Amino acid sequence: MYSFNELQGIVQKEIDGLELSIPPEGLFEPMKYILGIGGKRLRPILVLLSTNLFKEDLTKACLPAIGMEVFHNFTLLHDDVMDNAPIRRSKKTVHEKWNSNVAILSGDAMSIKAYQYIVSCEDKYLRDVLTVFNQTALEVCEGQQFDMDFEDRDDVKEEEYLNMIRLKTAVLLGGSLKMGAIMGDASPKDADLLYHFGTNLGMAFQLQDDLLDVFGDEAVFGKKIGGDILSNKKTFLLIKALENAKGKDREELVIWLGAKEFDPEEKIEVVRGIYKKLKVREQSQIKIDEYFAYCLEYLDKVEVEAEKKKELYALVSGLVNRSV
Amino acid sequence: MYSFNELQGIVQKEIDGLELSIPPEGLFEPMKYILGIGGKRLRPILVLLSTNLFKEDLTKACLPAIGMEVFHNFTLLHDDVMDNAPIRRSKKTVHEKWNSNVAILSGDAMSIKAYQYIVSCEDKYLRDVLTVFNQTALEVCEGQQFDMDFEDRDDVKEEEYLNMIRLKTAVLLGGSLKMGAIMGDASPKDADLLYHFGTNLGMAFQLQDDLLDVFGDEAVFGKKIGGDILSNKKTFLLIKALENAKGKDREELVIWLGAKEFDPEEKIEVVRGIYKKLKVREQSQIKIDEYFAYCLEYLDKVEVEAEKKKELYALVSGLVNRSV
Numbered sequence: 066m067y068s069f070n071e072l073q074g075i076v077q078k079e080i081d082g083l084e085l086s087i088p089p090e091g092l093f094e095p096m097k098y099i100l101g102i103g104g105k106r107l108r109p110i111l112v113l114l115s116t117n118l119f120k121e122d123l124t125k126a127c128l129p130a131i132g133m134e135v136f137h138n139f140t141l142l143h144d145d146v147m148d149n150a151p152i153r154r155s156k157k158t159v160h161e162k163w164n165s166n167v168a169i170l171s172g173d174a175m176s177i178k179a180y181q182y183i184v185s186c187e188d189k190y191l192r193d194v195l196t197v198f199n200q201t202a203l204e205v206c207e208g209q210q211f212d213m214d215f216e217d218r219d220d221v222k223e224e225e226y227l228n229m230i231r232l233k234t235a236v237l238l239g240g241s242l243k244m245g246a247i248m249g250d251a252s253p254k255d256a257d258l259l260y261h262f263g264t265n266l267g268m269a270f271q272l273q274d275d276l277l278d279v280f281g282d283e284a285v286f287g288k289k290i291g292g293d294i295l296s297n298k299k300t301f302l303l304i305k306a307l308e309n310a311k312g313k314d315r316e317e318l319v320i321w322l323g324a325k326e327f328d329p330e331e332k333i334e335v336v337r338g339i340y341k342k343l344k345v346r347e348q349s350q351i352k353i354d355e356y357f358a359y360c361l362e363y364l365d366k367v368e369v370e371a372e373k374k375k376e377l378y379a380l381v382s383g384l385v386n387r388s389v
Numbered sequence: 390m391y392s393f394n395e396l397q398g399i400v401q402k403e404i405d406g407l408e409l410s411i412p413p414e415g416l417f418e419p420m421k422y423i424l425g426i427g428g429k430r431l432r433p434i435l436v437l438l439s440t441n442l443f444k445e446d447l448t449k450a451c452l453p454a455i456g457m458e459v460f461h462n463f464t465l466l467h468d469d470v471m472d473n474a475p476i477r478r479s480k481k482t483v484h485e486k487w488n489s490n491v492a493i494l495s496g497d498a499m500s501i502k503a504y505q506y507i508v509s510c511e512d513k514y515l516r517d518v519l520t521v522f523n524q525t526a527l528e529v530c531e532g533q534q535f536d537m538d539f540e541d542r543d544d545v546k547e548e549e550y551l552n553m554i555r556l557k558t559a560v561l562l563g564g565s566l567k568m569g570a571i572m573g574d575a576s577p578k579d580a581d582l583l584y585h586f587g588t589n590l591g592m593a594f595q596l597q598d599d600l601l602d603v604f605g606d607e608a609v610f611g612k613k614i615g616g617d618i619l620s621n622k623k624t625f626l627l628i629k630a631l632e633n634a635k636g637k638d639r640e641e642l643v644i645w646l647g648a649k650e651f652d653p654e655e656k657i658e659v660v661r662g663i664y665k666k667l668k669v670r671e672q673s674q675i676k677i678d679e680y681f682a683y684c685l686e687y688l689d690k691v692e693v694e695a696e697k698k699k700e701l702y703a704l705v706s707g708l709v710n711r712s713v
Contacts (some may be wrong), residue, residue, distance in 0.1 A: 087535040174530040206498040210413040
């Protein structure tokens, strides 16, 4: 049994060993760059934790696991172009460091590299792994499209929002776990349980991220608080607030959403005040707890000894209590 | 045995039948749009012609063949964004009709759809088909990167240019034929012969395209002549001209390449004149004939009766004599 930290080391070593110093430089250097700026490597670790529930030897699952990280980073790279984001993890984004053509094309090549790594799984798993991956990858694009569509709408429903984050974020965690289960020869039932464990974990994680963006401690959270408020992002909190606000609160919220010029700190302060008054923080926390509870229910049902699941349980506890 | 035209009909019907009227609209409508604006469907037809050399029933090869067309159109879609091209086949490009974010994301989803169609091949071919496709797809990106790199260079060598068009254009034809051969249970030797047939055909085709862009008959070629000259595109012709030009010819060519303001018709006329004087047209035609000869040599060696290869021979003859 490997611990989360051991797997993080294994994943990092595998990433460092990828052969990406090849011509044309303009295609592969940006891949090395974005893979080099870090992150928790959650997706490949989930693949390997999942395989490890069912088998000891993870050698053959490593490169396919890396494929999930490469795919994830490809989506970040293209999302940054679409969002015109200058910074990711305190570093310049690829289109800022190079240009948007480089970002588009190296992203394209990166998605193909992701496939190359993923299909390096053993022949007996190839069909099932690809079925999971193709569906997941397409859903991630669907999620990003819904997210962009929501920017121009002010009537987004809670249900639509939850579906969007399920597609954009949660299914890739679920897909990683399912892929890992397949490569561990898990029963189809266990593989599906792990998929649902992962998607529910992903839902909780994203809703928590939205909450921390408004109510987190800047020093601990590690990034500016209030970005979602400033950009009027249709998060669970804003959707709930628009659903619940009446009278003067509603008027004030709508004015702030439409304001073209404002003091950023003031907007954050006022909108956060409205959120507090409307108790959307509490509503959001209830939802988060619900998803954590679902995800644990699924994990409970996976038919391996509790001892083997302890890293996954620890991962959930860590996330439940996270403030970053 | 199916004829080229019959296969074109089959391919078109299959494309028309793809289920792409699904939400989110912003993701799938652009796919339908670009697949709908036509083209010869050369790549999927090559897949099927190749399979058909070895087996009668093409049913199971159809959807994987469509995958190659979807992939090709994905590359066109993203290339158009990178080239900032407003028009493709007399229609607005996707980023013009929608916007570049839509073009980036629907392109991404399109490449995943391409994989979904390609992996619909039978299990026994899956590994080999994917190996060919992954390599080909990555090489197409490499070719596009070299092409973009060449824009900022004026020392591109003939060899580098030929390698660039091999990657950007030729390997996708070779890959289509090889994939088709695999799905026809061809011997590895025949599959490789067909691959080389395709890449050499692709080289001849692209060099011919460059030639027609300068010396073609506008009415017949169907698009404006001289675009490559106006944009200083590093084609075989320009590379050869820069290699051969001396004294006053060289001076004149360099002045026109550096000119910021000019009468387009005049530039085309003068540069074409220099090309004629330096006989780069003849040098290009020799190269084209060479590649056509190579491609026929490979096709000759494929171990099926000549009768079965007649559609492929006819395709080559048609291209040798094309003026469009």
